Amino acid sequence: VDERELIERVGRLIGSEHVRDDCAVFTAGGATLVASTDMLHETTDFPAGMTDWQIGWMSAAVTLSDIAGMGARPLLLLLATGLDRPERLMGITEGALACCEHYGATLAGGDTDAHSECTIVSTGIGVAEEGHVVRRRGSVPGDLICITGIPGCAQAGLSGYTEHRKALLEPQPGVREGPLLAKAGATAMMDVSDGLVISLYDLLKVNDCGYALRSDKIPEPAGVPPLEALEMALYGGGDFGLLFTCPPDMMPVDGVEATVVGEVIAERKVLVDGEEVERRGYMHGWGG
Amino acid sequence: VDERELIERVGRLIGSEHVRDDCAVFTAGGATLVASTDMLHETTDFPAGMTDWQIGWMSAAVTLSDIAGMGARPLLLLLATGLDRPERLMGITEGALACCEHYGATLAGGDTDAHSECTIVSTGIGVAEEGHVVRRRGSVPGDLICITGIPGCAQAGLSGYTEHRKALLEPQPGVREGPLLAKAGATAMMDVSDGLVISLYDLLKVNDCGYALRSDKIPEPAGVPPLEALEMALYGGGDFGLLFTCPPDMMPVDGVEATVVGEVIAERKVLVDGEEVERRGYMHGWGG
Numbered sequence: 001v002d003e004r005e006l007i008e009r010v011g012r013l014i015g016s017e018h019v020r021d022d023c024a025v026f027t028a029g030g031a032t033l034v035a036s037t038d039m040l041h042e043t044t045d046f047p048a049g050m051t052d053w054q055i056g057w058m059s060a061a062v063t064l065s066d067i068a069g070m071g072a073r074p075l076l077l078l079l080a081t082g083l084d085r086p087e088r089l090m091g092i093t094e095g096a097l098a099c100c101e102h103y104g105a106t107l108a109g110g111d112t113d114a115h116s117e118c119t120i121v122s123t124g125i126g127v128a129e130e131g132h133v134v135r136r137r138g139s140v141p142g143d144l145i146c147i148t149g150i151p152g153c154a155q156a157g158l159s160g161y162t163e164h165r166k167a168l169l170e171p172q173p174g175v176r177e178g179p180l181l182a183k184a185g186a187t188a189m190m191d192v193s194d195g196l197v198i199s200l201y202d203l204l205k206v207n208d209c210g211y212a213l214r215s216d217k218i219p220e221p222a223g224v225p226p227l228e229a230l231e232m233a234l235y236g237g238g239d240f241g242l243l244f245t246c247p248p249d250m251m252p253v254d255g256v257e258a259t260v261v262g263e264v265i266a267e268r269k270v271l272v273d274g275e276e277v278e279r280r281g282y283m284h285g286w287g288g
Numbered sequence: 289v290d291e292r293e294l295i296e297r298v299g300r301l302i303g304s305e306h307v308r309d310d311c312a313v314f315t316a317g318g319a320t321l322v323a324s325t326d327m328l329h330e331t332t333d334f335p336a337g338m339t340d341w342q343i344g345w346m347s348a349a350v351t352l353s354d355i356a357g358m359g360a361r362p363l364l365l366l367l368a369t370g371l372d373r374p375e376r377l378m379g380i381t382e383g384a385l386a387c388c389e390h391y392g393a394t395l396a397g398g399d400t401d402a403h404s405e406c407t408i409v410s411t412g413i414g415v416a417e418e419g420h421v422v423r424r425r426g427s428v429p430g431d432l433i434c435i436t437g438i439p440g441c442a443q444a445g446l447s448g449y450t451e452h453r454k455a456l457l458e459p460q461p462g463v464r465e466g467p468l469l470a471k472a473g474a475t476a477m478m479d480v481s482d483g484l485v486i487s488l489y490d491l492l493k494v495n496d497c498g499y500a501l502r503s504d505k506i507p508e509p510a511g512v513p514p515l516e517a518l519e520m521a522l523y524g525g526g527d528f529g530l531l532f533t534c535p536p537d538m539m540p541v542d543g544v545e546a547t548v549v550g551e552v553i554a555e556r557k558v559l560v561d562g563e564e565v566e567r568r569g570y571m572h573g574w575g576g
Binding site for chain 1: 295302316319323369374378382396399403409411
C-alpha cells in the first residue's frame with residue numbers, strides 16, 4: 001500500500017475534495033484560508049548529515065511550500081516535535097523560526113513530546129489574498145505547463161553533487177511566487193516536491209486532460225551529465241518549485257522566474273517528447 | 289527536562305505569548321481564529337486496549353478540547369498519522385471523523401506515513417464567534433473557580449473502575465460549553481486534561497493571583513472510595529472538562545453544567561482547603 005493509495009481510501013471516507021490539493025480550503029470571516037499538515041520522520045524524510053537547524057528549516061519549508069502551491073500567503077505555522085533527545089528542540093525550533101521569518105510567517109507554537117525517532121509535524125495556515133485559491137484541478141488543453149526553479153537539484157545534491165547540497169538541505173519554497181501566479185490566473189498548481197512526472201500524474205488524476213513535456217525545455221541541475229540530469233529533473237524528489245498550468249498569454253508573470261516546459265493536451269496521458277512515461281518519483285524514502 | 293520546561297525555553301525563542309494558551313490566536317478577514325496542534329504516541333498517550341476507532345476519536349477530541357478551552361468553535365481538523373500498519377488508517381480515520389461530526393467540525397485531510405510506533409498529530413482551527421478568545425491570563429481575586437464535568441473520571445477508568453472506562457477512552461470535549469462561557473464573560477479558561485491542580489499551576493504562572501480550591505465542592509468520580517476519589521479529582525489526567533474563572537455574578541450560565549470549586553485569591557499560591565498543594569499531575573505517561 002503506497003501513500004497515494006491510502007490517501008484515496010481516506011478520501012472516500014471523508015470526501016475526496018479534502019485530499020485532492022496541497023491544502024484544505026475553508027472560509028472564516030469572509031476570508032478564504034488554507035491549511036496543510038506534513039509529517040516528517042528522521043529516517044525517511046531527512047537526508048543523513050542534516051543539522052537540527054536544517055531539519056527545522058525543512059519542516060517549515062515543506063508546509064510553506066504547500067501553502068504557496070495553493071497560491072496563498074502563509075500566516076502561521078505550528079510545529080509538533082517528537083524528540084529522541086530533548087536538547088534537539090532548540091536547534092530545530094531555531095531552524096523553523098528562521099524559515100518562517102524569512103518567508104513572513106509566524107511560528108506560533110506547537111507541541112513537544114519524547115519519541116524514539118525524531119518526528120516532526122508541521123502545520124501551516126495561509127490566506128488567499130485574491131479571495132480564491134488555485135487547485136490541482138483546472139487545466140484545460142492548450143494551457144502551458146510551467147515550473148519555477150530547476151527540478152532535480154535536490155536529487156543531484158543527494159547523489160553527491162555538492163553544489164546542489166543546499167537545495168537539498170535548505171529548500172526554498174515558492175512563497176513569493178505562489179500568490180503572484182494565483183493573481184495572474186494560473187489554472188492549476190501544486191508544489192513539485194515529489195518529482196515533476198509524478199506531480200503531473202497527480203494533476204492527471206483530477207483533470208480531464210493530459211500533460212506533454214518537452215525535454216529540451218526542462219531546465220536541469222548544472223554540473224550533472226545530460227542523461228542523469230534529465231532523469232533527475234523528471235523523477236527526482238525534494239525540490240520546492242511550483243508546477244502550474246496557465247493560458248498561453250499569461251506568461252511571463254512580472255516578478256516570477258518560470259519556465260514553460262510543455263503543454264496541456266486533450267489525450268489523458270503524461271508524455272515526454274511524445275512518449276508516455278511511467279508514474280514514478282519520490283514516495284517516501286530518499287533515493288527510492 | 290519535562291515538557292513544561294521545554295515549552296518555556298521555546299517560548300523565550302518564539303515569544304512567550306505563543307506558548308501560553310491552549311491555542312495560538314490569529315486574525316484573518318476580520319475573524320479571530322485559533323489553532324492548536326497535539327502530538328500523541330501509542331505507548332505514552334493511548335491507554336492499553338484502545339481500539340483504532342477510539343484512538344482516532346481521542347486524537348480529534350484533544351484538539352477540539354484545546355479549541356473549546358479558548359472559548360472558540362471548531363471549524364476544521366487535520367490529522368497526520370504515522371502508522372506501524374497501514375490498515376489501521378481506516379479505523380483511526382473513522383474514529384476521528386465520528387468525533388468531528390459529533391462536534392460540528394470538518395475532518396479536512398492530513399498526511400500519512402509509515403512509522404515504527406503509531407503516532408498521531410491532530411491540528412485544529414477554530415473561530416471565536418464573539419470576536420474574542422478567553423485566555424489563561426485574566427483571573428482576578430474574587431473570581432470564582434469553576435469546572436465543567438467531573439474531574440478524575442478518566443483516572444478512575446485507568447485505575448480499573450470500569451464504569452469510568454468510557455470517560456477515559458472516548459473523552460467528550462467541552463465544544464458546546466466553551467463558546468457559551470466566553471460569551472458569558474469567563475475571565476480565564478483552559479481545558480483540564482493534564483489534571484486540575486497542575487492546570488491551576490498553569491494559570492498561576494500567567495496571572496497575578498492565586499487559586500484556592502475547596503475539596504468539599506469538588507465533584508468526584510462515583511464508585512471510588514473518598515480519599516482515592518479526591519486524589520483522582522485533584523491530580524488525575526485525561527479528563528476533558530473546562531476549568532475557568534469568572535465574576536461571582538456570572539454563574540450559573542444558561543446551558544452549561546458547571547460547578548464552583550473555589551475562589552481566586554490575591555496570594556500567589558494554589559491551595560486546597562487552605563493548604564498549599566504540590567504541582568503534580570499528568571506529564572506524559574499514563575499513571576505517571
